[in-house]
Amino acid sequence: MLVSGTALLLACVAFAVYDLTTFRATMARSLSIQAQIVGANSVSALLFNDPESAQKTVSGLKAAPNILSAGIYTPAGQPLATYWRDRAGRVLPLPAVSAGQAETYWLTNKEIALVRSIVFQGKQIGAVYIRSDLNEMNGRLTRLAGLVFVVLSISLAAAFVISSVFQRVATRPILQLAEIARIVSREKTYSVRAPATGNRDEIAFLIQAFNEMLSHIEERDAALQSAQQGLEQRVVQRTAELEATNNELEAFTYSVAHDLRAPLRHIQGFSVALTEDCGSQLDATAQGHLQQIVDSTQYMGRLISDLLSLAHVGRQELHLQVTGLGSLVQEVLQDLKHETDGRNIHWRVGDLPFADCDPGLMKQVFYNLLSNAAKYTGPRNPAIIDVGYGSVEGQQVIFVRDNGVGFNMKYANKLFGVFQRLHRKEDFEGTGVGLATVQRIIHKHGGRIWAEAEIDKGATFSFTLETVQKDGLQELPVLVLEGTQ
Amino acid sequence: MKDDEMEILLVEDDPRDAALTLRALQAENVRNRIEVVRDGEEALDFLFCRGVYSGRSPNHLPKLVLLDLKLPKVDGLEVLKEIKASPECQTTPVVILTSSAEQRDVLESYKLGVNSYIQKPVDIEQFRQTIKTLGLYWLVVNRPPPDKTLADQRGTEAKVPGWGKCGNP
Numbered sequence: 198m199l200v201s202g203t204a205l206l207l208a209c210v211a212f213a214v215y216d217l218t219t220f221r222a223t224m225a226r227s228l229s230i231q232a233q234i235v236g237a238n239s240v241s242a243l244l245f246n247d248p249e250s251a252q253k254t255v256s257g258l259k260a261a262p263n264i265l266s267a268g269i270y271t272p273a274g275q276p277l278a279t280y281w282r283d284r285a286g287r288v289l290p291l292p293a294v295s296a297g298q299a300e301t302y303w304l305t306n307k308e309i310a311l312v313r314s315i316v317f318q319g320k321q322i323g324a325v326y327i328r329s330d331l332n333e334m335n336g337r338l339t340r341l342a343g344l345v346f347v348v349l350s351i352s353l354a355a356a357f358v359i360s361s362v363f364q365r366v367a368t369r370p371i372l373q374l375a376e377i378a379r380i381v382s383r384e385k386t387y388s389v390r391a392p393a394t395g396n397r398d399e400i401a402f403l404i405q406a407f408n409e410m411l412s413h414i415e416e417r418d419a420a421l422q423s424a425q426q427g428l429e430q431r432v433v434q435r436t437a438e439l440e441a442t443n444n445e446l447e448a449f450t451y452s453v454a455h456d457l458r459a460p461l462r463h464i465q466g467f468s469v470a471l472t473e474d475c476g477s478q479l480d481a482t483a484q485g486h487l488q489q490i491v492d493s494t495q496y497m498g499r500l501i502s503d504l505l506s507l508a509h510v511g512r513q514e515l516h517l518q519v520t521g522l523g524s525l526v527q528e529v530l531q532d533l534k535h536e537t538d539g540r541n542i543h544w545r546v547g548d549l550p551f552a553d554c555d556p557g558l559m560k561q562v563f564y565n566l567l568s569n570a571a572k573y574t575g576p577r578n579p580a581i582i583d584v585g586y587g588s589v590e591g592q593q594v595i596f597v598r599d600n601g602v603g604f605n606m607k608y609a610n611k612l613f614g615v616f617q618r619l620h621r622k623e624d625f626e627g628t629g630v631g632l633a634t635v636q637r638i639i640h641k642h643g644g645r646i647w648a649e650a651e652i653d654k655g656a657t658f659s660f661t662l663e664t665v666q667k668d669g670l671q672e673l674p675v676l677v678l679e680g681t682q
Numbered sequence: 683m684k685d686d687e688m689e690i691l692l693v694e695d696d697p698r699d700a701a702l703t704l705r706a707l708q709a710e711n712v713r714n715r716i717e718v719v720r721d722g723e724e725a726l727d728f729l730f731c732r733g734v735y736s737g738r739s740p741n742h743l744p745k746l747v748l749l750d751l752k753l754p755k756v757d758g759l760e761v762l763k764e765i766k767a768s769p770e771c772q773t774t775p776v777v778i779l780t781s782s783a784e785q786r787d788v789l790e791s792y793k794l795g796v797n798s799y800i801q802k803p804v805d806i807e808q809f810r811q812t813i814k815t816l817g818l819y820w821l822v823v824n825r826p827p828p829d830k831t832l833a834d835q836r837g838t839e840a841k842v843p844g845w846g847k848c849g850n851p
Contacts, residue, residue, distance in 0.1 A: 456781075461804060462702070501804070
């Protein structure tokens with residue numbers, strides 16, 4: 198509406214300006230003709246210096262009501278005769294006109310004035326000066342303005358009528374469509390539909406397409422929801438199954454704890470009783486067999502304990518707290534004192550960080566790793582075991598390095614498996630559960646553990662902990678000497 | 683075995699465990715008088731002089747009850763609960779001697795007022811040591827609650843309700 202109004206207004210103004218310019222030129226021409234007539238008629242009067250005749254000629258301009266004044270001047274600029282429409286008798290000096298110009302005119306706010314030379318036989322014998330008011334032009338301007346106003350009003354009224362009709366036909370349905378689209382996107386209700394217009398135009402097609410799209414989305418949404426519900430049900434079901442399995446597993450663990458240990462103790466107990474009560478009747482072979490039984494039951498006891506501890510780690514929830522890993526290592530070294538009694542081991546413990554971890558489980562990690570290191574450095578004198586914290590290939594790791602017997606990297610993937618052992622039992626005792634337990638604890642903390650080794654050169658176990666506090670190492674003496682020979 | 687000589691009541695369903703326990707207890711040359719019962723019901727019958735033990739004098743309570751948890755008929759926790767709930771026997775020291783190290787068992791036992799909780803060590807040497815130590819501690823080192831007969835004679839405990847009506851709690 199505004200745009201069309203503005204365009205129309207501009208067109209009208211342009212038309213008016215053109216019309217007024219043309220009209221002004223026309224006025225100037227008509228004034229020029231009048232000046233020519235007056236000039237021609239006053240040639241003789243000028244030649245013979247006949248003011249009366251000149252006056253008569255000039256007064257003839259009365260017939261033109263727009264002429265304000267007119268005058269015939271001698272070449273010297275003296276008025277020969279003058280005519281005034283309203284104020285007779287006044288003399289108007291001839292304005293200066295540049296030489297050599299036959300005619301010149303100018304325009305002011307109120308009037309248009311024209312000076313024209315009167316020439317006779319190639320010689321200028323005088324000049325005519327005519328002023329005309331602009332009433333006619335102003336009248337025309339007023340009429341034009343009126344016309345513009347009327348045209349504008351009619352046009353705008355027509356535009357309004359047309360646009361309201363158009364709005365009913367096109368804009369309103371589109372606005373409704375937009376509103377529905379907004380509702381859909383805001384409230385996620387896909388059941389609403391845009392009302393049909395009843396017409397068979399493009400907008401009707403648009404609405405139909407929009408509604409079809411909504412139907413499709415609604416179907417998809419319903420399908421998605423039902424799938425989600427199905428999924429949730431399955432999750433609930435699986436969780437229940439998992440819980441049941443977990444409970445069974447717990448029951449199994451409990452049963453292992455209680456029922457399997459008792460017969461083991463009996464075998465041991467009665468083996469000892471046999472030795473004590475009937476030892477004198479047994480020969481060396483029988484005693485040797487008896488010792489094998491005792492050893493095996495002891496080993497089986499350790500297996501059961503380690504397995505239970507592994508199962509316990511799996512079930513246990515982490516109780517995280519910020520812990521100085523250095524302190525844990527010191528505690529473990531105290532615990533290991535008994536085991537490493539009589540051995541020459543150089544424990545070199547570097548600065549270790551603080552970590553948000555389960556202190557009990559993390560202590561078990563260090564216990565298993567350090568006792569392993571102590572075990573596999575058995576043939577070394579001195580054994581050197583480093584515990585440290587540092588950057589390896591861009592990540593911060595905690596490591597335990599020893600100069601022990603090492604292992605073949607070919608079997609590195611078996612290292613952390615349950616019951617997997619890389620050494621013969623008679624060389625190094627163990628159940629093959631310790632490193633599996635370590636790995637399970639590290640994984641529970643979101644970390645990673647791996648080992649590098651070389652036969653007879655030693656092994657390095659490195660692990661990452663996601664919760665290591667980057668700043669602030671726990672400061673400990675770098676070198677701790679433990680154990681003497 | 684005469685009642686007044688009885689010092690330990692061993693509640694153990696497994697005869698081999700019972701035999702090993704007895705062997706360990708008697709190894710110390712201390713000829714402890716030990717009564718062995720095989721399930722929870724029998725233990726309660728013995729303590730409260732019911733059933734086959736109805737002829738037993740209620741005046742002589744054991745100085746120590748060694749109680750397994752996993753027992754036929756009435757389980758160890760149930761036995762413990764009844765002992766600690768009865769005015770006659772609540773002062774008798776009860777030691778749980780079991781294979782279970784389950785936290786819920788430990789916690790429940792202490793909640794019910796057990797005097798000690800001992801997990802049977804798997805290793806037989808440790809087992810023997812543990813049994814010897816606990817026998818020595820509870821029968822020699824520990825001062826038991828006053829004997830009921832003596833208490834009756836002094837008359838100090840006469841006001842306790844239900845006292846002297848052992849077997850009909």
